[in-house]
Amino acid sequence: MTSLPLHLLPATSTVDDDGVLCVGGLRVPDLAATFGTPLFVYDEVHLRRRCREAVDAFGHQRAVYATKAFLCKAMARLAYEEGMLLDVASGGEMHVALAAGVPADALTLHGNNKSLDELRMALHEGVRYVVVDSDEELDRLEMLHREGLPVPRVVLRVTPGVHAHTHEYISTGQDDSKFGFNLANGAAAAAVDRARRSSAVELVGVHSHIGSNVFAVDSFARAAEVMARFAEPLELPELVLGGGLGVPYVGGEEAPTLTEWGRVVLDACRSMGVTARVSVEPGRSIVAAAAITVYTVGVVKHLPGVRTYVAVDGGMSDNPRPVLYGSGYEAFAPDRVLDPRAGRARVVGKHCESGDVLVFDAAVPDGLRAGDLLATPVTGAYGHSMASNYNKLTRPPVVFVRDGDARLVVRRENYEDLLRCDLD
Ligand SMILES: *Cc1c(COP(=O)(O)O)cnc(C)c1O
Numbered sequence: 001m002t003s004l005p006l007h008l009l010p011a012t013s014t015v016d017d018d019g020v021l022c023v024g025g026l027r028v029p030d031l032a033a034t035f036g037t038p039l040f041v042y043d044e045v046h047l048r049r050r051c052r053e054a055v056d057a058f059g060h061q062r063a064v065y066a067t068k069a070f071l072c073k074a075m076a077r078l079a080y081e082e083g084m085l086l087d088v089a090s091g092g093e094m095h096v097a098l099a100a101g102v103p104a105d106a107l108t109l110h111g112n113n114k115s116l117d118e119l120r121m122a123l124h125e126g127v128r129y130v131v132v133d134s135d136e137e138l139d140r141l142e143m144l145h146r147e148g149l150p151v152p153r154v155v156l157r158v159t160p161g162v163h164a165h166t167h168e169y170i171s172t173g174q175d176d177s178k179f180g181f182n183l184a185n186g187a188a189a190a191a192v193d194r195a196r197r198s199s200a201v202e203l204v205g206v207h208s209h210i211g212s213n214v215f216a217v218d219s220f221a222r223a224a225e226v227m228a229r230f231a232e233p234l235e236l237p238e239l240v241l242g243g244g245l246g247v248p249y250v251g252g253e254e255a256p257t258l259t260e261w262g263r264v265v266l267d268a269c270r271s272m273g274v275t276a277r278v279s280v281e282p283g284r285s286i287v288a289a290a291a292i293t294v295y296t297v298g299v300v301k302h303l304p305g306v307r308t309y310v311a312v313d314g315g316m317s318d319n320p321r322p323v324l325y326g327s328g329y330e331a332f333a334p335d336r337v338l339d340p341r342a343g344r345a346r347v348v349g350k351h352c353e354s355g356d357v358l359v360f361d362a363a364v365p366d367g368l369r370a371g372d373l374l375a376t377p378v379t380g381a382y383g384h385s386m387a388s389n390y391n392k393l394t395r396p397p398v399v400f401v402r403d404g405d406a407r408l409v410v411r412r413e414n415y416e417d418l419l420r421c422d423l424d
């Protein structure tokens with residue numbers, strides 16, 4: 001099978017009689033002509049459905065959108081409107097969420113090394129809770145208490161010793177981790193004691209997050225059991241079980257749905273007699289499949305007996321995941337979606353690095369040439385949010401499409417933006 005697995009496309013995708021992909025009722029080549037390439041196209045209906053599915057599975061304000069997966073004002077507002085809370089992992093993410101009009105008490109603050117300023121901002125704004133990651137952070141919160149800032153509700157991040165089967169760089173629950181208080185060596189219990197005795201914080205719960213892009217729901221069930229065993233005797237009101245649900249990126253991959261994830265996690269909690277309010281923090285599973293990235297091909301280089309390179313007008317600056325994790329993607333021509341993809345090519349970007357790869361070994365339609373559009377599906381998570389200005393490329397715009405309307409929610413950067421911080 002060389003044709004594009006259509007289930008990887010955003011929810012409202014349809015194919016016109018002439019083979020052109022439509023998302024949100026709009027033809028993708030028209031979007032490329034209007035907004036230029038590279039372009040992130042997000043299906044707003046898809047985003048809203050995933051948010052609602054998470055809320056249905058876990059409850060109103062028990063599904064906390066992990067904004068680091070994809071954040072702009074429109075996304076923050078959308079997730080909040082659909083009944084999610086927002087998890088921010090830096091002062092910058094907090095600033096964007098607040099600028100979007102999301103109330104501070106819908107925000108939870110994460111991070112393994114929050115600065116005094118970030119914590120001060122969180123306490124001053126009045127976030128719902130701070131997820132405390134270290135003793136130094138408790139020291140900082142005590143310092144802020146002495147400054148007279150309000151006493152924050154805090155949740156302690158615990159590393160439960162559960163190994164999620166995913167890429168090492170995004171596996172966070174094992175004992176050897178920079179995150180949180182270790183359960184096995186007693187650090188977690190000691191942190192609970194300290195937080196309970198401190199007048200600078202109000203301890204309301206414990207938290208774990210075992211990693212990202214996890215496909216095996218039993219990893220989540222095991223983490224839930226370990227955390228429940230630790231948390232129940234503490235009789236705290238909140239148990240936060242993190243995010244990390246995986247998504248299929250290429251044909252042949254399958255992941256549990258948010259609904260299935262919810263069933264497994266909540267069943268595990270129920271069977272452990274958990275009475276705390278259980279919440280989770282999905283990021284990728286909300287946004288990844290909602291978007292495609294549309295590029296224009298600039299060079300097709302055939303190396304006989306070696307391979308074919310297809311160079312597009314973006315690259316590792318708009319999607320660093322292949323470089324970081326060796327992640328796989330599909331590629332397709334959005335103006336001939338149903339064509340067989342009989343060719344093979346390495347899809348690369350325009351950066352000055354041999355490692356600048358978007359798809360290592362892609363099935364592509366025959367006869368690709370300069371000027372053609374090429375798109376990658378499932379780029380809604382950790383693409384735009386990890387984008388950089390490497391080689392001083394301007395970061396692509398983000399357009400939300402819905403019911404025949406295209407709404408530009410992040411404009412393309414321009415050369416002036418590249419000089420915004422230069423002083424002379
Ligand atoms: C990254 C992260 C998430 C979201 O992970 P996804 O894989 O995008 O679902 C949730 N919670 C914490 C603490 C995280 O660091």
